[in-house]
Amino acid sequence: MSLAVKAVGIRKSFGSHxxxxxxxLEVAYGEVLCILGPSGSGKSTFLRCINHxxxxxxxxxxxxxxxxxxxxxxxxxxxLPVKRLRAQQSQLGMVFQHFNLFAHRTxxxxxxxxxxxVRGLSRDEAEARAMGLLEQVGMAAxxxxxxxxxxGGQKQRVAIARALAMEPRVMLFDExxxxxxPELVGEVLEVMRNLARGGxxxxxxxxxxxxxxxxxxxxxxxIDGEIREMGAPQQVLSxxxxxxxxxxxxxxxx
Amino acid sequence: xxxLPHSSPAALTLTDLPGPDVTVRRLRHPGRWISGGLVLxxxxxxxxxxxxxxxxxxxxxxxxxxxxxxxxxGWTLLISACALVLGVALGFAFGIMRLSENPILRxxxxxxxxxxxxxxxxxxxxxxxxIALVFPRLYIPGLVDExxxxxxxxxxxxxxxxxxxxxxxxxxxxxxxxxSVDRGQKEAAHTLGMTPGQTMRRIILxxxxxxxxxxxxxxxxxxxxxxxxxxxxxxxEMLNAAQRIYFINGAVIExxxxxxxxYLAGTTVLSIGQYYLERHFGRDAATASSDRRxxxxxxxxxxxxxxx
Ligand SMILES: Nc1ncnc2c1ncn2[C@@H]1O[C@H](COP(=O)(O)OP(=O)(O)OP(=O)(O)O)[C@@H](O)[C@H]1O
Ligand SMILES: [Mg+2]
Numbered sequence: 001m002s003l004a005v006k007a008v009g010i011r012k013s014f015g016s017h018x019x020x021x022x023x024x025l026e027v028a029y030g031e032v033l034c035i036l037g038p039s040g041s042g043k044s045t046f047l048r049c050i051n052h053x054x055x056x057x058x059x060x061x062x063x064x065x066x067x068x069x070x071x072x073x074x075x076x077x078x079x080l081p082v083k084r085l086r087a088q089q090s091q092l093g094m095v096f097q098h099f100n101l102f103a104h105r106t107x108x109x110x111x112x113x114x115x116x117x118v119r120g121l122s123r124d125e126a127e128a129r130a131m132g133l134l135e136q137v138g139m140a141a142x143x144x145x146x147x148x149x150x151x152g153g154q155k156q157r158v159a160i161a162r163a164l165a166m167e168p169r170v171m172l173f174d175e176x177x178x179x180x181x182p183e184l185v186g187e188v189l190e191v192m193r194n195l196a197r198g199g200x201x202x203x204x205x206x207x208x209x210x211x212x213x214x215x216x217x218x219x220x221x222x223i224d225g226e227i228r229e230m231g232a233p234q235q236v237l238s239x240x241x242x243x244x245x246x247x248x249x250x251x252x253x254x
Numbered sequence: 255x256x257x258l259p260h261s262s263p264a265a266l267t268l269t270d271l272p273g274p275d276v277t278v279r280r281l282r283h284p285g286r287w288i289s290g291g292l293v294l295x296x297x298x299x300x301x302x303x304x305x306x307x308x309x310x311x312x313x314x315x316x317x318x319x320x321x322x323x324x325x326x327x328g329w330t331l332l333i334s335a336c337a338l339v340l341g342v343a344l345g346f347a348f349g350i351m352r353l354s355e356n357p358i359l360r361x362x363x364x365x366x367x368x369x370x371x372x373x374x375x376x377x378x379x380x381x382x383x384x385i386a387l388v389f390p391r392l393y394i395p396g397l398v399d400e401x402x403x404x405x406x407x408x409x410x411x412x413x414x415x416x417x418x419x420x421x422x423x424x425x426x427x428x429x430x431x432x433x434s435v436d437r438g439q440k441e442a443a444h445t446l447g448m449t450p451g452q453t454m455r456r457i458i459l460x461x462x463x464x465x466x467x468x469x470x471x472x473x474x475x476x477x478x479x480x481x482x483x484x485x486x487x488x489x490x491e492m493l494n495a496a497q498r499i500y501f502i503n504g505a506v507i508e509x510x511x512x513x514x515x516x517y518l519a520g521t522t523v524l525s526i527g528q529y530y531l532e533r534h535f536g537r538d539a540a541t542a543s544s545d546r547r548x549x550x551x552x553x554x555x556x557x558x559x560x561x562x
Contacts, residue, residue: 053441083449090447100438104461114446117456159442166446 004029004170004201009059010049012042019045021225022059027170027203032196034212034233035205037222038248043205044097046222047174050203051092052085063091064169090118093163093171097179099155101147107134107158108143114166126165133161137191153184157191164195171195173204209252213237221245313508317499318515326495327516333412333484333491334477340417341473345424350454352429363425370422376483379415382406383487412484412491420473427469431462471528478520482513492516 005027012020019042027033035043048054050061052069060077061068069085070077080088102110111130115121121129134140137157147155156176163171173192177185189211196202196215206212212219212233219236221229229236229245237253240246317323344366351363370378386402393399406414435458443453485494496509 051445053444086444086447086449089445092445094442094445096438096442098438100436100442102439102442102457104457104464113443113456114448117452118447162442163445 002029003027003062004031004064005050005203006062007046007050007059008062010046010056010061011058012045012049012054012056019225020049020056023222023225023227025220025227027201029169029201030199031217032200032202032204032215033218033220034216035203035220035222036207036209036212036248036252041222042225043222044174047094047172047203047205051089051094051172053089053094063088086118090114090166091169093166093168095156095159095163095171095173095176097175099147099152099159099179101155101159101162103147106144106146107139107150110147110158111162111165114162118166130161130165133164134158136164136194137161138187151184152180153187156180156188160188160191160195170201170203173202173206175205175207177206177208207252209237209249221248223248309507309511310505313505314511314515317496317505317509317512320499320512322495322499323492323509323512323516326490326492327520329409329489329491330478330481330493330516331520333409333416333481333489334474336413337416337420337481338470338474338477340413341420341424341477342470344418344421345428346459348421348425349428349432352425353432367422367425370419371426375415375419375480376486378419379411379483379487382411382415382418383408385411408484408487408489411487412481412489415487416477416480416484420477424466424469424473427466428462431465432458434465435461468528468532471524471531475521475524475528478524479517482517 003026005025007023007025010020010023011018023046025033035046037043045054049056050063050068052061055069060070066088067077068088069080071080072078102113105113108127108130111133112121112123112126115126115129116123131140131143134143137160139154139157139161142150142154142158147158150158160171160176176192177188180188185208189208192202192204192211193215204212204216216233218231219229219233220227221236221240221242223242223244228242229240236245237249240249348363348366351359352367354360354363383406385406389402391399392402392405398405439457439461440453443457448456481491482493484491485497488494490498493513496513500506500509
């Protein structure tokens with residue numbers, strides 16, 4: 001299997017608070033990786049470092065043949081201009097906990113924004129493809145609604161379609177169901193399950209242990225800015241070696 | 255013995271309870287009638303005082319549509335409109351600079367606000383008007399080379415003075431508007447690959463404009479009134495025209511009242527426009543659109559904050 005993402009020695013501090021303490025991770029194409037861990041362990045920060053929404057203080061991320069935010073030049077990392085960084089970022093689709101839909105655009109407007117502005121697609125072409133994606137996430141009927149008129153689950157499905165519209169190599173999800181009412185979690189997980197089945201490469205930060213057990217190829221448990229456990233879901237979730245991972249899992253599985 | 259109304263509620267037994275369509279007597283508010291009556295009386299007294307005072311109302315009526323006054327009002331409108339456009343442009347430019355990553359741009363914008371919000375408009379008008387004392391010639395290589403007095407006419411000085419001053423207020427408004435668009439949308443735009451410029455133009459500014467349109471209504475009303483300050487730099491707008499007339503005919507109060515009528519007419523029209531603008535773009539656009547009571551609702555609404 002060929003690699004899609006390789007994170008090397010990622011470190012990140014906010015002020016004197018070291019949130020990530022040198023993380024290494026490899027994700028292959030077609031793989032679904034779930035990141036679990038207690039609140040504040042740095043899962044979101046790690047995901048945001050992977051797509052350079054946060055710039056790591058140390059280490060780097062290699063995605064599909066290039067290093068995020070840098071060009072390798074005579075053995076050193078030369079920072080890229082923002083335009084090139086954005087082009088790299090558009091290779092990684094991001095789904096946020098709080099959806100972050102564009103409030104002044106309709107559902108369709110949200111999905112065509114990236115393809116039209118960044119990829120330069122014509123409106124007709126962008127709309128045709130957007131409708132296909134909205135169909136896929138079951139939101140085609142709401143194409144002309146505004147985000148404020150949607151439920152949380154619907155918003156999140158639109159956000160997924162918006163990210164997919166850029167045809168990213170990898171999809172990143174940061175607790176996509178944590179802000180949802182319990183009865184709306186299922187519809188979003190269903191969309192994600194279908195993506196996984198279709199072979200989409202995904203890195204998913206989640207508290208949904210059931211989803212991780214069922215869909216993930218590999219599970220990572222982060223505690224205090226370190227990867228404490230990594231492996232197949234049944235192994236990590238049922239028989240973790242690390243005592244802190246065991247106590248975390250016993251708390252969330254209880 | 256019948257139960258007295260002030261007997262304790264606990265004494266009301268279930269058998270005493272009235273049927274569902276029992277008559278309800280509302281509390282009376284005699285205080286409201288008294289205070290309302292007093293105010294009406296006061297208004298009538300003031301009205302009478304002006305009616306019998308030493309004002310020749312016929313002169314007021316006569317000059318209301320005099321050519322010089324109407325032309326002056328035209329200038330008033332033109333100065334206000336130009337200054338508002340300049341103010342909005344500067345407000346957006348410096349408001350965006352205020353939030354720049356570049357500390358020098360941020361500092362420049364801060365300096366602009368600090369200077370122009372921290373000094374009186376009247377003073378600024380006088381300085382613009384006399385700018386030729388500092389820079390006798392305006393010389394930009396290959397573009398302009400003229401005497402400053404020819405460039406900065408009273409009209410230009412008025413537009414610059416009012417517009418640059420307004421821009422310093424709007425800078426803060428734009429900054430607040432941009433800050434109120436949540437950071438998540440900006441991040442979402444970045445992950446789609448949009449550059450900072452595209453994000454600003456397509457995601458942030460459209461939402462900012464919605465927030466600041468109502469403020470612009472207030473600005474327009476304020477500008478119409480502040481344009482009267484241009485009278486002091488010999489700009490022939492309405493107040494200046496009125497002054498020139500009463501220096502000759504001595505009908506001071508009459509001409510000032512003529513101006514008052516025109517300014518009131520202008521600000522009223524703008525206020526109505528602002529009401530519809532607010533209803534269209536206001537924060538509570540959803541509630542406002544279900545609340546279509548039109549003009550009279552506007553008349554009776556409580557005054558907005560900062561409206562003067
Ligand atoms: N922008 C920031 N500035 C300062 N501190 C931050 C910032 N972002 C995150 N942190 C801190 O970094 C630590 C890790 O945060 P992070 O959001 O990555 O945790 P998390 O594992 O995603 O937690 P949760 O499950 O609650 O989302 C926390 O202590 C948090 O307070
Ligand atoms: Mg998080």
